[in-house]
Amino acid sequence: MKRISFLIIMVLFVSFSWAKKHSKKPNIIIIVADDLGYSDLSCYGSKDIKTPNIDRLANNGVRLIDFHTNGTVCSPTRSALLTGKYQQRTSVSEIVTVWDRDHGLDLEEITFAEQLKKAGYTTGICGKWHLGYKTMYNPINQGFDLFNGYVSGNIDYHGHQDYRGFMDWWTQDEIQNEEGYSTDLITKYALRFIDSNKDKPFLLYIPHEAPHGPFQGRKDMAFRKTGQKVPDKKRSYDTTRLIYKEMVEVMDEGIGKVMASLKKNNLEKNTIVFFFSDNGGAKYAKNAPLRGGKSSVYEGGHRVPCIVSWKGKLKQIELDQTLMTMDIYPTITNLAGIENDHFIDGQDIMGVLSDGEKLNQRDLFWEWRGKFAMRRGNYKLILYPNKNVVELYNLKEDIAEKNNIAVVKPELVAEMKLATVQWFKSVSNQ
Structure with a gap:
C-alpha cells in the first residue's frame, strides 16, 4: 500500500513538473524594420541584399506573404501595433512630426506593454518610439520598464540629432547621447536586456531605424549638427542604394546577434520572435511585384515582409492569409494569459501561425x-x-x-x- 501511495505521489510530482515546465510564459520579441521594401530580403527575392539571419528565421518559422501594416507610414502603424486598434480610433493616426512636439499617444490607451506587465513580464524597448516627444509620452510612461533609443521619426545614425537638429538619444526619460551607429546601439541594448532578464518572462520591442533615411553606413560621418537644421547629404540613386543595402545588412547582423543570445541563454524554445516592416519601402527600396510604396494605399504601401519564428512550436511554412499588425496585440497578450477586457480590432492569429487555422472572413x-x-x-x-x-x-x-x-x-x-x-x-x- 505504501509503495502504491509512493508511486501515486511520484506520478503527481512528475505531472506537476511537466505542467509547470510547459505552462511557462513565453518570452516575446518584436523586431520592426523602418521603410523596408517588400523584396529587400533574400527570403523575399532580393538579389543584391543578403540577409542570412532573417532568412534563418524564415527557414525556422512562418513566412507571411499577405501581411499588412495598418498604416502606410510610421507613427500610425506603431499606434495600431501598440494598441491593437485601427489607428484612426487612437490619438495617433497621422505622423508625429518634429514640428508638432506636443502630440503623442494618449496615455488612456492601453498598450501591449501595459497588458504584459500585468502578467509579470519585464518590458523593454530599444530603438524608435515615434509616438510622442514630450516626456509624458515617453515609453516608460506607456508600459515599458526600459527605454534606450530615440523618440522622433529618424535621427542621424552617428550624431543622433533629429531632423530639426535636436539631440534625440534617450535612456529612460532623459537625453543621454553616446557614441555609436544607431543600429549597433539598438542591438547592444537589446542584447543587454536579454542577458539581464533571461530568468524571467520578458517582452522586448526592437523598432530599428534601418533602413530609413538619412542614408548612412557605419563608416560615414555625421550629417547633422545639434542646434542646426542641416540638410542630409545627397548622393546618386545607385550610391544611395548601396548604402541602403549596407543598412539592411547591418540590421540583419544585429538580428543574428539577438538570436545567438537566445541560443546562448537557452531561450530559443521559449521565445516567439516577430519580424516585419512598419510600412512599405520608400524611394531607395524595392517593392516588386507590388505597386506603389510608402504612403500609398496600393499594396506597396502596406503589404510588407513578415516572419514569425518559435523554435519547436512553429513549422517552416509559407502562409498567404491576410493578417495585420493590429493582430499582434491580442496574439501576444493571449500567449501571456491576459484577457483583454477592453475593445480592440485585432484578432489572435496564433492558431493561424501554428495550425493553419482559417480566420473568419473580415473586411480590412x-x-x-x-x-x-x-x-x-x-x-x-x-x-x-x-x-x-x-x-x-x-x-x-x-x-x-x-x-x-x-x-x-x-x-x-x-x-x-x-x-x-x-x-x-x-x-x-x-
Missing part, C-alpha cells in the same frame, strides 16, 4: 490623407473621393494592381464603397 481597411483602400477576400477597392477615383483589383490574379475591374463588378464596388464609408465613420467617431 486603410486610410491615409483622404485616400482609402478596402480588402474583402481577394478583392481590393481603392478610393480617392476628392479625385473621383474608384478602382477594384483581384489580388489573387493581379497582385501588381494593373487591371482595374471596377466597371466589371459594379455591385461589388457599391457594397465595398458603402462598407468603407461606414467603417471610416465608425472609427472617426471614437
Whole structure:
C-alpha cells in the first residue's frame, strides 16, 4: 500500500513538473524594420541584399506573404501595433512630426506593454518610439520598464540629432547621447536586456531605424549638427542604394546577434520572435511585384515582409492569409494569459501561425490623407473621393494592381464603397 501511495505521489510530482515546465510564459520579441521594401530580403527575392539571419528565421518559422501594416507610414502603424486598434480610433493616426512636439499617444490607451506587465513580464524597448516627444509620452510612461533609443521619426545614425537638429538619444526619460551607429546601439541594448532578464518572462520591442533615411553606413560621418537644421547629404540613386543595402545588412547582423543570445541563454524554445516592416519601402527600396510604396494605399504601401519564428512550436511554412499588425496585440497578450477586457480590432492569429487555422472572413481597411483602400477576400477597392477615383483589383490574379475591374463588378464596388464609408465613420467617431 505504501509503495502504491509512493508511486501515486511520484506520478503527481512528475505531472506537476511537466505542467509547470510547459505552462511557462513565453518570452516575446518584436523586431520592426523602418521603410523596408517588400523584396529587400533574400527570403523575399532580393538579389543584391543578403540577409542570412532573417532568412534563418524564415527557414525556422512562418513566412507571411499577405501581411499588412495598418498604416502606410510610421507613427500610425506603431499606434495600431501598440494598441491593437485601427489607428484612426487612437490619438495617433497621422505622423508625429518634429514640428508638432506636443502630440503623442494618449496615455488612456492601453498598450501591449501595459497588458504584459500585468502578467509579470519585464518590458523593454530599444530603438524608435515615434509616438510622442514630450516626456509624458515617453515609453516608460506607456508600459515599458526600459527605454534606450530615440523618440522622433529618424535621427542621424552617428550624431543622433533629429531632423530639426535636436539631440534625440534617450535612456529612460532623459537625453543621454553616446557614441555609436544607431543600429549597433539598438542591438547592444537589446542584447543587454536579454542577458539581464533571461530568468524571467520578458517582452522586448526592437523598432530599428534601418533602413530609413538619412542614408548612412557605419563608416560615414555625421550629417547633422545639434542646434542646426542641416540638410542630409545627397548622393546618386545607385550610391544611395548601396548604402541602403549596407543598412539592411547591418540590421540583419544585429538580428543574428539577438538570436545567438537566445541560443546562448537557452531561450530559443521559449521565445516567439516577430519580424516585419512598419510600412512599405520608400524611394531607395524595392517593392516588386507590388505597386506603389510608402504612403500609398496600393499594396506597396502596406503589404510588407513578415516572419514569425518559435523554435519547436512553429513549422517552416509559407502562409498567404491576410493578417495585420493590429493582430499582434491580442496574439501576444493571449500567449501571456491576459484577457483583454477592453475593445480592440485585432484578432489572435496564433492558431493561424501554428495550425493553419482559417480566420473568419473580415473586411480590412486603410486610410491615409483622404485616400482609402478596402480588402474583402481577394478583392481590393481603392478610393480617392476628392479625385473621383474608384478602382477594384483581384489580388489573387493581379497582385501588381494593373487591371482595374471596377466597371466589371459594379455591385461589388457599391457594397465595398458603402462598407468603407461606414467603417471610416465608425472609427472617426471614437
